[in-house]
Each structure stands twice: as C-alpha cells, then as structure tokens.
Amino acid sequence: xxxxxxxxxxxxxxxxxxxxxxxxxxxxxxxxxxxxxxxxxxxxxxxxxxxxxxxxxxxxxxxxxxxxxxxxxxxxxxxxxxxxxxxxxxxxxxxxxxxxxxxxxxxxxxxxxxxxxxxxxxxxxxxxxxxxxxxxxxxxxxxxxxxxxxxxxxxxxxxxxxxxxxxxxxxxxxxxxxxxx
Amino acid sequence: xxxxxxxxxxxxxxxxxxxxxxxxxxxxxxxxxxxxxxxxxxxxxxxxxxxxxxxxxxxxxxxxxxxxxxxxxxxxxxxxxxxxxxxxxxxxxxxxxxxxxxxxxxxxxxxxxxxxxxxxxxxxxxxxxxxxxxxxxxxxxxxxxxxxxxxxxxxxxxxxxxxxxxxxxxxxxxxxxxxxxxxxxxxxxxxxxxxxxxxxxxxxxxxxxxxxxxxxxxxxxxxxxxxxxxxxxxxxxxxxxxxxxxxxxxxxxxxxxxxxxxxxxxxxxxxxxxxxxxxxxxxxxxxxxxxxxxxxxxxxxxxxxxxxxxxxxxxxxxxxxxxxxxxxxxxxxxxxxxxxxxxxxxxxxxxxxxxxxxxxxxxxxxxxxxxxxxxxxxxxxxxxxxxxxxxxxxxxxxxxxxxxxxxxxxxxxxxxxxxxxxxxxxxxxxxxxxxxxxxxxxxxxxxxxxxxxxxxxxxxxxxxxxxxxxxxxxxxxxxxxxxxxxxxxxxxxxxxxxxxxxxxxxxxxxxxxxxxxxxxxxxxxxxxxxxxxxxxxxxxxxxxxxxxxxxxxxxxxxxxxxxxxxxxxxxxxxxxxxxxxxxxxxxxxx
Ligand SMILES: Cc1cc2nc3c(=O)[nH]c(=O)nc-3n(C[C@H](O)[C@H](O)[C@H](O)COP(=O)(O)OP(=O)(O)OC[C@H]3O[C@@H](n4cnc5c(N)ncnc54)[C@H](O)[C@@H]3O)c2cc1C
Ligand SMILES: Cc1ncc(C[n+]2csc(CCOP(=O)(O)OP(=O)(O)O)c2C)c(N)n1
Ligand SMILES: [Mg+2]
Numbered sequence: 001x002x003x004x005x006x007x008x009x010x011x012x013x014x015x016x017x018x019x020x021x022x023x024x025x026x027x028x029x030x031x032x033x034x035x036x037x038x039x040x041x042x043x044x045x046x047x048x049x050x051x052x053x054x055x056x057x058x059x060x061x062x063x064x065x066x067x068x069x070x071x072x073x074x075x076x077x078x079x080x081x082x083x084x085x086x087x088x089x090x091x092x093x094x095x096x097x098x099x100x101x102x103x104x105x106x107x108x109x110x111x112x113x114x115x116x117x118x119x120x121x122x123x124x125x126x127x128x129x130x131x132x133x134x135x136x137x138x139x140x141x142x143x144x145x146x147x148x149x150x151x152x153x154x155x156x157x158x159x160x161x162x163x164x165x166x167x168x169x170x171x172x173x174x175x176x177x178x179x180x181x
Numbered sequence: 182x183x184x185x186x187x188x189x190x191x192x193x194x195x196x197x198x199x200x201x202x203x204x205x206x207x208x209x210x211x212x213x214x215x216x217x218x219x220x221x222x223x224x225x226x227x228x229x230x231x232x233x234x235x236x237x238x239x240x241x242x243x244x245x246x247x248x249x250x251x252x253x254x255x256x257x258x259x260x261x262x263x264x265x266x267x268x269x270x271x272x273x274x275x276x277x278x279x280x281x282x283x284x285x286x287x288x289x290x291x292x293x294x295x296x297x298x299x300x301x302x303x304x305x306x307x308x309x310x311x312x313x314x315x316x317x318x319x320x321x322x323x324x325x326x327x328x329x330x331x332x333x334x335x336x337x338x339x340x341x342x343x344x345x346x347x348x349x350x351x352x353x354x355x356x357x358x359x360x361x362x363x364x365x366x367x368x369x370x371x372x373x374x375x376x377x378x379x380x381x382x383x384x385x386x387x388x389x390x391x392x393x394x395x396x397x398x399x400x401x402x403x404x405x406x407x408x409x410x411x412x413x414x415x416x417x418x419x420x421x422x423x424x425x426x427x428x429x430x431x432x433x434x435x436x437x438x439x440x441x442x443x444x445x446x447x448x449x450x451x452x453x454x455x456x457x458x459x460x461x462x463x464x465x466x467x468x469x470x471x472x473x474x475x476x477x478x479x480x481x482x483x484x485x486x487x488x489x490x491x492x493x494x495x496x497x498x499x500x501x502x503x504x505x506x507x508x509x510x511x512x513x514x515x516x517x518x519x520x521x522x523x524x525x526x527x528x529x530x531x532x533x534x535x536x537x538x539x540x541x542x543x544x545x546x547x548x549x550x551x552x553x554x555x556x557x558x559x560x561x562x563x564x565x566x567x568x569x570x571x572x573x574x575x576x577x578x579x580x581x582x583x584x585x586x587x588x589x590x591x592x593x594x595x596x597x598x599x600x601x602x603x604x605x606x607x608x609x610x611x612x613x614x615x616x617x618x619x620x621x622x623x624x625x626x627x628x629x630x631x632x633x634x635x636x637x638x639x640x641x642x643x644x645x646x647x648x649x650x651x652x653x654x655x656x657x658x659x660x661x662x663x664x665x666x667x668x669x670x671x672x673x674x675x676x677x678x679x680x681x682x683x684x685x686x687x688x689x690x691x692x693x694x695x696x697x698x699x700x701x702x703x704x705x706x707x708x709x710x711x712x713x714x715x716x717x718x719x720x721x722x723x724x725x726x727x728x729x730x731x732x733x734x735x736x737x738x739x740x741x742x743x744x745x746x747x748x749x750x751x752x753x754x755x756x757x758x759x760x761x762x763x764x765x766x767x768x769x770x771x
Contacts, residue, residue: 027364030313031301042306073493080490086310086330086365 015071049169112161189214195324209256211283231639237267242612247619258296273602277336309337317352334367371504386457387528395424396462400506407510420448431590446544475742577633607636691722702726
C-alpha cells in the first residue's frame with residue numbers, strides 16, 4: 001500500500017490535467033457572474049478565460065464560456081458544482097462533446113516607424129488581421145482566431161512594436177446540427 | 182387574484198402563506214417596517230433572541246426537529262454579519278432556512294451608508310442562494326422562491342436582502358405557486374437502470390454494509406421508515422454518520438453504531454472489510470474516510486445522493502444514483518420484493534460472525550469510578566433516565582458532543598441536532614430553544630461543554646422569556662476537552678490555552694437568569710439530580726462536574742486508516758504512548 005499519510009484527499013493526482021471549454025447557460029440575474037467566478041476561486045479551480053454576454057434578451061438568458069484546466073475528476077466536480085447553482089440552467093463540456101469551434105478576438109496596437117512598420121503590416125496581412133485604425137506611427141489590428149493563433153500573432157507583434165492588447169476570451173460552440181439549448 | 186400592500190406586509194403575508202409559525206429575529210433600523218407589520222397580526226410568532234447567531238441556530242434546531250424550514254429576520258450591517266456563522270453552519274449541514282435581512286434604501290447602496298454591508302456578497306459562499314430585492318414587483322416571487330429553493334434538492338439556507346425603501350413601497354402581492362422557480366428542478370427520482378444494478382450488486386454481496394447519513398434525515402421520516410424496511414429485508418448491517426443518527430434505531434439488531442473518527446470499532450472495520458458499500462445520503466466526509474488511499478479498499482460502492490456534486494467528489498463510486506433517499510429506497514425495496522430477491526444467507530452469516538467478533542471488543546467500554554463522574558457515565562445515565570420521554574438532544578462541539586453521539590441511543594429521526602460540518606461551538610443552546618418551540622411538550626436537552634456553552638449563553642434569557650423548559654447539561658471538565666485531547670496526542674501534552682480558566686458559577690448563573698441551577702460532582706448523586714432536572718418544568722443549567730482528563734475513544738488518528746484505530750487505554754490497546762502514534766504528517770491535519 002502507498003505511503004500516504006494524509007487525512008485529506010491527496011494533494012497531487014497522478015491523473016493528467018487537461019484543458020476543457022465549458023458552455024454555461026444561466027439566468028442573467030444580478031450577481032450571477034460573481035457566483036460563478038466566486039465558485040472557481042472559492043474551490044480553487046483554474047480559469048483560463050471567461051466570457052459572458054446575454055444571448056437571449058427576452059428570456060434574460062446569458063451564455064458563459066469558461067476555459068479551465070483540470071484532471072477528469074476535477075472537471076466533473078466543476079461541472080456538478082456549476083449545475084448546483086440555482087440560476088444555472090445547463091453546463092455543457094464542449095471538449096467532451098467533440099471538437100468544438102472556438103474563436104476569440106483580439107485588438108492589438110503597434111507603434112513604430114520604418115522597417116518595423118512594414119514588418120507589422122506584412123505580419124498582419126499574413127494572419128488575415130483587419131486594420132481598424134491607422135496613424136503615421138501606429139496601427140490597431142483586429143484578429144479573430146483560435147487562442148493559439150491569437151497567441152502567435154501577439155508574440156510576433158511584440159517584436160515589431162506592440163504597445164497594447166485587448167482580448168475577448170474564447171467563444172465556443174459544438175460542431176454539427178445539434179444545439180445545446 | 183392579487184392584493185395591494187406594502188413590501189413589509191408582503192413579507193409577513195408570504196410567511197403566513199408558507200405556513201410559518203415561528204420567526205427567530207432581532208430588530209433594527211433597516212427592518213423596522215417589517216417589525217411594524219408583525220405587530221399587526223398574530224399568526225406568525227416572533228421569537229426575540231439575544232444575538233443574531235442565536236437566531237440562526239434556533240431556526241436550525243427548529244428546522245431539524247420539525248422537518249420544516251426555519252425562518253430568521255435580522256437587520257442590516259451588524260445584524261446580517263452576526264448571522265453569518267449560523268448561515269455557514271446551515272450550509273454545511275444542509276439545513277433549510279430562509280433568512281430575511283434588512284438593507285439600507287436602494288439609492289444608498291454602495292455609499293457606505295449607516296449599517297450598510299454587502300450582505301449578498303458576504304453571504305454568497307455560505308448560502309445555497311441569495312437575493313437582493315430592488316423592486317417591489319419582484320418581492321412576492323422572490324419570497325416564495327426562497328422557501329422553494331431552501332427546501333428542494335439539497336436543502337440549505339437562503340438569504341433575502343430587502344432594502345428599507347422596498348419595504349415601504351406598495352405593490353401587488355401574489356400567492357405561492359407549487360413550482361416556484363422557473364428552472365430549478367432537482368432530480369428526485371433515481372435512474373432505474375442504476376437502481377437495478379445496485380440491487381443486483383446487493384443481492385450478490387458477501388460482506389455488505391449500509392453507510393447512511395444526513396440525507397436520510399433531510400429526506401423526511403418516510404425515508405427513515407423505508408430504510409428500516411430495507412435493512413430488515415436484506416439483513417445487512419448498518420452504520421451511520423453523526424448527521425444520520427436516529428434514521429435507523431440504535432436498538433435495532435443490525436445497528437453497528439456510528440462510524441468515523443470517533444465511531445465504533447465494528448462500524449469502522451465493517452467499512453474497511455466490506456465488499457459492497459451502500460451509501461445512502463452521506464457525503465464521504467474526511468471524518469469518515471480517514472486516509473483516503475486506505476479507505477474501504479475491497480468494496481464496490483453505491484452512492485445515493487440528491488446532489489450530483491457529492492458523488493465522486495472525494496471517493497470514486499461504482500454505481501451513482503442521483504435522487505432523493507425516500508424515492509430511491511422505495512424503488513430499491515420494490516425491485517428487491519418483485520424479484521423475490523434473497524441475500525446470500527451463508528456469506529451474510531459469516532459476515533455477521535466477523536462483525537460479532539469486533540463487537541465483542543466492546544469498544545465503548547471505559548473504566549468507571551466511584552469518586553468522580555466519568556463523562557461517558559453521565560451521558561449513559563442521562564440516556565437511561567430520559568429515554569422513555571423520547572427526548573430531543575442538541576449538543577455543543579467537543580468531546581461531550583462525541584460522547585453524546587456514542588452513548589445516547591437514538592431511536593427516531595429528527596431527535597438529534599448537532600453541528601457536524603461546521604463544528605460550531607455555541608450551536609446547542611439556541612438549537613434547543615428552536616427544538617423546544619417545535620415540540621413544546623417534549624423534553625429537550627443540550628448536552629454541552631463548559632467552554633462551548635459560554636459562546637451563546639445569552640440565549641438562556643430567550644428560553645426564560647418564552648417559558649421554554651430546556652435543559653442545559655454541561656459536562657464540565659474545566660477544559661476545552663477536545664483541544665486538550667489533541668494537544669495530548671499531537672503536541673506533547675503542552676496544554677496551550679485550553680484550560681477553562683475563571684469559570685462562572687453555573688448554578689448562580691442559572692439563578693441570575695431566573696432558571697434552575699443544579700450541580701453534581703459525585704456519581705452517587707447523579708441519578709437523583711438528573712431526575713430533579715427533568716422533573717422541573719423550567720429551564721435548567723446542570724453543572725455536571727466530570728473527570729478532567731478523560732479522552733474520547735475510539736479514535737482514528739489523523740493520517741491513519743480505519744483498521745489503525747485507537748481504543749480506550751482501559752482495553753490495553755495502543756494506549757500506553759498515544760502521543761507517538763500520530764506521525765509528523767498526521768499532525769498537520771486536524
Ligand atoms: C468534533 C467533531 C468530530 C466529528 N467526528 C465525526 C465522526 O466520528 N463520525 C461522523 O460520522 N461524523 C463526525 N463529525 C461530523 C462530520 O464533520 C460531518 O458533519 C458528517 O460526517 C457528515 O455527515 P454526512 O455524510 O451524513 O453528510 P451531511 O452533511 O448530512 O450531508 C448529507 C448528504 O446527503 C445529501 N442529501 C441531502 N438531502 C438528501 C435527500 N433528500 N436525498 C438524498 N441525499 C440527500 C447531501 O447532498 C449530502 O451529500 C464530527 C464533527 C465534529 C464537529
Ligand atoms: C466557534 C468555535 N471555535 C473554536 C472551535 C475549536 N474547538 C473545537 S472543540 C473545542 C473545545 C470545546 O470545549 P468544551 O465546550 O468544554 O467541550 P469539551 O471538548 O470539553 O467536551 C474547541 C475550542 C470550534 N469548534 N468552534
Ligand atoms: Mg470542556
């Protein structure tokens with residue numbers, strides 16, 4: 001038998017941690033976001049990204065997309081803990097239902113002259129970023145893509161004068177004809 | 182059909198429509214309109230406590246003794262923050278409560294107004310749900326929803342924070358609906374396929390054990406009755422957590438006693454050696470599992486729980502059944518009967534043989550004394566002399582609580598009220614006030630410690646005001662005994678700050694409140710004095726002076742498995758040097 005001497009669950013699990021994207025359908029009532037964010041901090045779960053907006057105005061329903069990492073059992077706990085909250089209607093683990101479509105949007109501001117400016121324009125067009133604003137010394141680009149693409153874009157832009165980034169976090173949806181509602 | 186009234190009147194009206202008979206509360210500026218509305222009616226009786234924490238514990242005691250939700254009314258700011266410990270306690274032990282808190286007027290929220298605090302923010306983690314009601318249109322729905330949410334699914338406390346201006350506003354009152362929340366619908370009926378698989382596993386079990394908990398009590402008396410039937414039918418042994426005591430009668434022949442850290446030898450070894458564990462409404466708390474990697478290593482596990490987050494939280498199970506205990510037990514019984522199922526008689530007989538062997542160790546034996554009162558003896562005598570009256574027992578937290586759980590025998594559900602998950606010293610006296618209000622003619626006893634009792638002692642005054650003849654039975658060992666025991670085991674007997682210095686004279690204290698004070702320091706007088714206590718129809722504080730250094734055994738020390746249990750030194754087990762039994766790592770875990 002293992003030489004574990006704790007009275008509480010083991011601190012280190014041998015199970016590997018994985019990244020999961022959860023879609024959470026909630027009543028858009030005051031405090032609902034605080035409840036969800038508080039659940040994650042209170043129980044020590046990770047949040048990599050969290051996005052929320054009302055999706056059905058008439059019914060006051062919001063959809064929250066959460067990207068988190070954890071072992072299988074932690075992810076299962078997160079899901080049941082979320083479902084336990086009174087204003088939560090449904091929680092769908094998009095990672096389990098198959099590869100989901102995931103996108104996020106970022107805005108980046110680069111400032112520079114000469115070669116830097118030319119290189120920034122070239123990179124932006126290679127990524128298919130849109131130019132939202134330009135001055136003689138700066139650009140604001142918009143890029144929509146997977147988290148990986150956005151990360152790569154930002155990393156490259158850092159080398160050519162990136163001064164500011166704003167990101168939405170992930171919006172996600174399952175593939176195929178089936179909806180989660 | 183709707184009627185027009187003020188927000189404050191709606192609160193009282195909603196309480197009446199919800200069948201509330203008692204509200205535990207304390208007034209203040211932000212709830213004055215509600216107190217005014219209370220003044221004009223007689224249906225809902227207000228019980229004025231002496232501290233808001235006492236109000237919540239009293240409501241908890243009331244809820245657990247009556248099976249109905251407890252209701253609390255407190256003011257904003259300090260009223261709300263004083264209630265927090267009680268709310269956290271109710272959250273941990275899954276007790277249905279509705280707590281109405283006053284709030285500053287809506288236009289002042291966020292301005293650090295007088296007695297303002299962010300009540301919904303502060304209580305978010307210690308309530309099942311909470312509401313800040315900013316508009317009179319929402320008020321009737323929210324009030325009814327609060328009762329619905331508190332009672333349905335896994336029960337818990339719900340806070341309704343009500344700004345003072347909304348209490349004055351006039352609006353249309355609406356009656357409660359049966360399904361009050363638009364989406365919250367917990368599963369009560371278990372999945373039949375899983376129940377079928379569970380019954381199959383039970384039929385083939387060689388060494389089965391029922392491990393039952395607070396969920397059976399939460400589910401209601403029907404669940405306890407069904408559980409008894411199932412135990413009878415299967416012939417399986419049954420143990421329970423601290424929270425589930427009384428669901429199965431302690432006099433029942435299948436009863437193994439409580440399990441866990443201070444559970445019986447036979448219950449813990451049965452859990453360790455079983456091949457099929459049937460968990461009904463218990464949550465694999467760490468006081469039960471001990472060392473997780475060594476917990477019940479040979480078993481297949483069935484887990485019935487209304488809250489999916491309780492399942493697979495710490496212990497992996499083979500057959501999860503999400504649903505209400507009574508519903509699932511009913512289905513199990515039906516399936517068992519339909520299939521004319523028979524447990525494996527021979528294997529079961531062998532299993533019981535083994536259990537009898539463990540039982541014969543008589544793990545609750547202790548060395549009695551002629552000179553001093555042993556605390557175990559005091560609880561035993563209290564039980565023997567009161568059992569005919571089917572008393573309601575509450576406790577504080579500490580050794581006395583564990584001795585009460587071990588030596589008092591519970592025959593029925595809802596007769597045992599103790600703070601399990603939060604372990605709140607001060608719980609027992611106000612809980613006794615609540616239990617006595619739920620059962621005015623019954624005997625209600627708070628088995629207390631001299632340290633705990635001082636945390637909510639002011640509620641004696643409440644007991645006097647409402648003529649509640651509760652009995653506070655203090656096992657006075659002049660120590661925070663549970664702390665002293667841990668210091669003996671873990672910290673080389675360095676009793677840092679655990680001596681109960683400068684104790685009051687409890688007899689005089691009782692008299693000062695207008696109650697009856699009794700002291701007993703000698704085993705010979707104990708019976709007569711206990712009789713004196715139960716025969717007086719007034720509140721009593723009984724100062725039972727007991728052995729100061731008695732420890733609570735059996736005990737599974739931190740970091741140990743069920744089969745590494747410490748028994749009373751009297752039995753000549755590992756008693757000689759218990760300090761060395763817990764290793765360094767175990768000391769981290771209290
Ligand atoms: C000093 C001290 C020492 C302690 N030592 C021990 C000890 O030795 N042994 C012991 O047992 N405890 C002990 N405790 C108590 C312990 O901390 C826990 O409170 C207790 O073990 C939990 O009991 P439970 O598992 O029955 O869960 P509860 O907290 O009662 O939870 C009930 C479970 O049932 C579920 N449920 C609720 N309603 C329903 C329903 N209608 N249908 C189905 N499921 C439902 C809930 O979701 C939950 O999972 C001690 C406490 C203190 C303060
Ligand atoms: C509010 C609170 N503070 C501290 C503790 C830690 N604690 C647990 S038991 C205990 C001692 C209780 O002493 P007493 O009431 O005399 O009971 P005994 O153990 O002596 O029977 C303490 C301090 C607690 N459970 N609750
Ligand atoms: Mg004490």
